[in-house]
């Protein structure tokens with residue numbers, strides 16, 4: 001069990017929860033968090049890790065995340081991780097594309113990228129349907145920051161040869177990123193319903209060009225060329 005430092009509402013149905021402790025994890029990995037409302041744990045990406053604990057940014061969708069939203073400072077919660085693969089930081093310019101709650105894992109990517117490659121350019125594109133949230137945290141990290149509400153964020157992305165692209169968001173946004181960028185330098189973080197989170201139940205299988213893959217263990221990060229059609 002770990003203690004909640006805070007659990008703050010950031011926008012309609014969007015919460016940021018920090019949990020005290022020494023947590024490990026790479027950018028793009030996730031934790032399985034126990035909800036007392038549901039039998040199965042819920043996968044949530046690492047939003048940030050620092051000396052005090054781990055932070056998650058989440059959207060209330062159903063019973064599991066509703067349970068999280070009711071927790072308060074000082075309450076305790078069970079979680080295990082880090083799980084899955086991660087976004088491998090490139091030694092070249094990096095562009096991040098996030099849609100809605102898909103922006104959640106991108107903050108740790110931005111932070112770690114700028115710690116490692118200060119001289120490389122970081123562009124961040126964040127798209128939201130109605131209301132933006134947690135965008136100001138990128139202003140000190142990003143060399144270029146684009147925020148869009150109600151439009152199609154992928155249309156704004158500048159394409160260059162010396163750039164790697166990471167995307168996380170609704171499937172329609174990632175397919176649109178693939179159409180526009182169409183390069184094996186585009187990596188996407190996929191979602192799938194999960195049960196165990198550790199590769200044991202086959203509940204999160206997806207079809208890829210290289211055969212069936214488990215989102216929890218082989219992913220959640222995949223090369224877009226492996227999962228989307230020409």
Ligand SMILES: Cc1cc2nc3c(=O)[nH]c(=O)nc-3n(C[C@H](O)[C@H](O)[C@H](O)COP(=O)(O)OP(=O)(O)OC[C@H]3O[C@@H](n4cnc5c(N)ncnc54)[C@H](O)[C@@H]3O)c2cc1C
Nearest residue numbers: 042043044045058059061062063064065104191192193220
């Ligand atoms: C690797 C990974 C990382 C994730 N990171 C985050 C994150 O950082 N923040 C965040 O808010 N959410 C994240 N999610 C999604 C989150 O796990 C689901 O929204 C959550 O499990 C829903 O649980 P629930 O009990 O609240 O809703 P449920 O009652 O289980 O579902 C409510 C609705 O959401 C749909 N849904 C449930 N789980 C998923 C899923 N995994 N993918 C797509 N649709 C789903 C259901 O079909 C249903 O329509 C992540 C998912 C994965 C696989």
Ligand code: FES
Nearest residue numbers: 195197201202216
């Ligand atoms: S969730 Fe069980 S194998 Fe992926």
